[in-house]
Amino acid sequence: MQQLRTPHVVVVMGVAGTGKTTIGPLLAARLGVPYAEGDDFHPQANIDKMSAGVPLDDxxxxxxxxxxxxxxxxxxxxxxxVSSSALKRSYRDRLRAAAPGVVFVHLTGDRSLIEDRMSHRQGHFMPTALLDSQFATLQPLQPDEAGVAVDVTGSPEEIAARAMKALDALPHPAA
Structure with a gap:
């Protein structure tokens, strides 16, 4: 098991369908830390809204x-x-304000690949129709934000391995 030298909280982010719920637990297992599903933190009103095809607002x-x-x-x-779309810089800033030192893994990929993956998921409340609003809202990580971008092409194991390699390459504070 590969370990970051400092016990970070990693936020797996990206638009719907990039694999946050699949990659997050794989990263947690490799890091030997707990995983929390970001969707579980939504109030029922948010789930109802998205299920009806209505994008969430701030x-x-x-x-x-x-x-x-x-x-x-x-x-x-x-x-x-933990998984969270964290699409806007202001959302990531809010997470950093609550938990300084969080590190982001931004799952990225071609829109057509992501749409295809979304169309094959079952039992998820987020319809493919909201993908355009997700891409329209997305503000990629900026150079001053602690995090890495990881392409979602390949198997979940390959994506998790790329994420671990990228995380391990991040500068670590002195212990």
């Missing part, structure tokens, strides 16, 4: 992000992996 997202931030804060110094 007011819908703040309580959800705050709940994820609270979880991440509780894992500070212990490590953990």
């Amino acid at each position: 007011e819908d997202r703040w309580p959800w992000l705050d709940a994820i931030g609270t979880w991440a804060h509780g894992r500070a110094g212990l490590g953990g992996v």
Whole structure:
């Protein structure tokens, strides 16, 4: 098992369908830390809205992000992996304010690949129709944000391995 030298909280981010729910647990297992599914932090009103094909707005997202931030804060110094679309810089800033030191793994990929993957998922509340709004909202990680971008081409194991390699290459604070 590969370990980061410092127990970070890793936020697996990206648009719907990039594989956050698949890659997050794989990363958590490789890091030896707990995984939390970001969708579980949504209030029922958000799930109902998305299920109806209505994109969330910022007011819908703040309580959800705050709940994820609270979880991440509780894992500070212990490590953990949580999924969250974290599409906008302001959303990531809010998570960092709640849990300084979080590191982002931005899952990226070609829109047609992601749409194809979404169309084959079963039992998820997010319809493929909302993918355009996700891409329209997405603000990729900026150079001053702690994190890495990882392409989602390939098997989940290949993606997780790329993510681990990229995370391991990040500068680590002195212990």
